[in-house]
Amino acid sequence: MRFERREHRPLALVILTPLLAIAAALALSGILIAAAGAPVLEAYWRILVGAYGSRLSATETLTRATPLMLTGLAAAVAFRARVWNIGGEGQFYLGAIAVAAVGSQLLGNAPGYLSIPLLLITGAVAGMILLIIPLWLRLKFSVDEVVTSLLLNFVAVLVVSMLIDGPLKDPLAFGWPQSQAVPDVAMLPKLVFRSRLHWGFGIALILAFVIHFAQSRTVFGLKSRAAGLSPEGAVFAGVPLARTLLLVACVSGGLAGLAGAIEVMGVKGYVTTDLSPGFGYSGIVVAMLAGLHPLGVVLAALFTATMFVGADGMSRALKIPSYIADVTVALSLITMLVAVFFAQYRIRR
Amino acid sequence: MTETVLEIDRVSKSFGDNKANDAISMTLGKGEIVALLGENGAGKTTLMSILFGHYMPDEGCIRVHGVDLPPGKPRAAIHAGIGMVHQHFSLAPNLTVLENVMTGTEKLWSFRSETGRARAKLKSLAERFGLAVDPDARLGDLSIGEQQRVEILKALYNDARILILDEPTAVLTNLEAETLFATLKEMARQGLSLIFISHKLDEVMATADRVVVLRGGKLVAERRSAETSRDELAELMVGHRVARPVREAHQRGEPVLEAAAVSVRVDGVDRLKEISFRLHAGEVLGIIGVSGNGQTVLARLLSGTLARSSGDILLYGEAIGDLSVADTVAAGIGRVPEDRTHEGAIGEMAVWENAVLERIDEPRFSRHGLVDRKAAVAFADTIIRDFDVRGGGPLTRTRLLSGGNMQKLILGRNLAERPRILIAAQPARGLDEGAVAAVHARILDARKAGTAVLLISEDLDEVIGLADRIQAIVGGRLSPPVSADEVDARALGLMMAGAWKKEAA
Secondary structure (H helix, E strand, O other): OOOEEOOOHHHHHHHHHHHHHHHHHHHHHHHHHHHHOOOOOHHHHHHHHHHHHHHHHHHHHHHHHHHHHHHHHHHHHHHHHHOOOOOHHHHHHHHHHHHHHHHHOOOOOOHHHHHEEEEEHHHHHHHHHHHHHHHHHHHHOOHHHHHHHHHHHHHHHHHHHHHHOOOOOOOOOOOOEEOOOOOOHHHHOOOOOOOOEEEEHHHHHHHHHHHHHHHHEEHHHHHHHHHHOHHHHHHHHOOOHHHHHHHHHHHHHHHHHHHHHHHHHHHHHHOOOOOOOOOHHHHHHHHHHHHOOOOHHHHHHHHHHHHHHHHHHEEEEHHHOOOHHHHHHHHHHHHHHHHHHHHHHEEOO | OOEEEEEEEEEEEOOOOOEEEEEEEEEOOOOOOEEOOOOOOHHHHHHHHOOOOOOOEEEEEEEEEOOOOOOHHHHHHHOOOOEEEEOOOOOOOOOOOOHHHOOOOOHHHHHHOOHHHHHHHHHHHHHOOOOOOOOOOEEHHOOOOHHHHHHHHHHHHOOOEEEEEOOOOOOOOHHHHHHHHHHHHHHHHHOOOOEEEEEOHHHHHHOOEEEEEOOEEEEEEEEEHHHHOHHHHHHHHHHHOOOOOOOOOOOOOOEEEEHHHEEEEEEEEEEEEEEEEEEEEEEEEEEEEOOOOOHHHHHHHOOOOOOOEEEEEEEEOOOOOOOOOOHEEEEEEEOOOOOOOOOOEEEEEEHHHHHHHOOOOOOOOEOEEEOHHHHHHHHHEEEEHHOOOOOOOOOOEEOOOOOHHHHHHHHHHHHHOOOEEEEEEEEOOOHHHHHHHHHHHHHHHHHHHOEEEEEEOOOOOHHHOOOOOEEEEEEOOEOOEEEEOOOOOOHHHHHHOOOHHHOOO
């Protein structure tokens, strides 16, 4: 038995691949649900109800999907150009703390139409800076950015932790380590009345389409893809390698930083060290699930958020652990990677 | 007739509708060297993969010393004494030579390592066949030629009596290739039987006792190499008469590109030392040399991907600083890189993307940062039509094209723009006979149209056939030019060895 690369990938196969992968993942985690003593189909039904059964739960799922979409886009953009940005988590936190700092200390009571865009840019720039460091190290000294960007996550989280226990600590928080809040005028308006769903969701959705357009239609998209696929080939064709990768890093780091900014400005208003349940890392999973396609990222983020939000409902109703959601998402990544392999190769005897 | 050690009996194999091997029968005698000759895609590699058990044949069988070999089992093939030397070596770069050779020979559950015995056996094999290599060197540190030696030793270590070599010279320099063939002849003299796959006529004529020609999956001819000629083999291989195009006399024009005492230093080493040349419009200037003597650096310098450290480059009579890629493209310099799969084209990108990538900033292909896909695809279509690129359309992934068609695409995207200068580095390397003729014809057409061509090559025939004037490159220095009409292969060989230095002194 051997594997051969498919010369042409039929469109049906490209669309079916992720669906089959998710079905396989659900089937596999079904075994675990059954082992936990719960009826499998009902468990999945409860997840759906938990995620979309009411106005509240549906908006909650979309709220949860928002940062995942942004960190997912951050990873997808970078990975396409072979910039291995594993530092989404750190960029997320740095973006968040930058927004809290600028918002609470500098802006005073500037009107929303000024402070909101300013804070979004602040968060994005903070994220960019944290990714430019490892990329610069790679270009200058060939240091692997997988390692440096990953380790900077811990640096960033510790810096945030120091700031919210020190200079940025909210004196009214009963001693809890929590940053001062951004002013109410600088909070993102709600998308749906009386819910937590905010305009950040719309921003993420628009950005997904913008990035898709940029990758498929612009000169920059073509050049960054060339730089990722073959550095030698890109250099020979006159693509400025360092500048292109730097731009990619700015976009990627900016998106992850923006995710942090939007999470602060849309949901909480302040920063704590549990602001992110691993959004930066989950973004990588989301990007891989999406096959690095920006529009696929939207769907993959929705799927992941559905599992996480819905699993709580299932857990309450059936008395089985909500960690099933983690297992299902992790399994779906594995099945997706296997499915992508089979989409690209065929078995030949 | 000597004793027959290997018999391939009516072997057929299809991939989908494509009949890669169609009832092929051949034999191999003891101590014989047989060349399997054919163009890319003729079915040579498929046949050898069946022989070694990588593929199952649809029909037919293989006999070693009269005994049927179970199909599809590499282990059985090794056991029967068949050894394979792959084109892309199956060795681990992080292990030592000895470890590589021993891999797969030891029992998994044995506590005792046989390193001592293995070392002795490796040493005796190396001495017997003149394959000197340090058993404790890390494989990744060895040159390609040495790695190939290890791959051969590994087959011999497994007691191979029949050795199959898949395009053994494709990755080697001329000098390494000569050493290899001396080794192969020595092995045959000591009673081993060899099959080597090739599409290079010269090495086949020089080395093989017998030549088997495949075309389109069929065995079309079998000749003793003493009783055939280069021309006959070429015709058998391609299926019709191929004459490499001939250079016609032609008036050359003004000098367009000059180098005056240009040096290039890379990582602290002088790779080019005060080289000078003058390239005229409408001529082909051949730069010949053994690889590793600065040809690659020269090609990079003139393609805009490497900076000079001293000296002057004159373009159309004016001194310019360092060329950038954008400058070269804007100045009408066409570039054919030495390494077409890594530099010349990006395999995972579509043909149209590779066609326009170096000109994507020109207003006809993009406006305000947006790619004009329609114009780009139309440009690719023109190249495909005018330069006879087969195997796909503008939307095909470039990796799927054969080497020859990829090269036609690269040539096409340059020549379609009617460049005033063409820098062609090893333009026909690794191509089959038909594609070589096509590439050469294009280069001569360009010359006729007034393009100045700098041909950087290590192929003597190519340079003699195409160039008006020839300079040799040795150790980063460039010889004075000689007229191609006044030298023969022997004189050029001497130049490549650096003989001109004495005359100059």
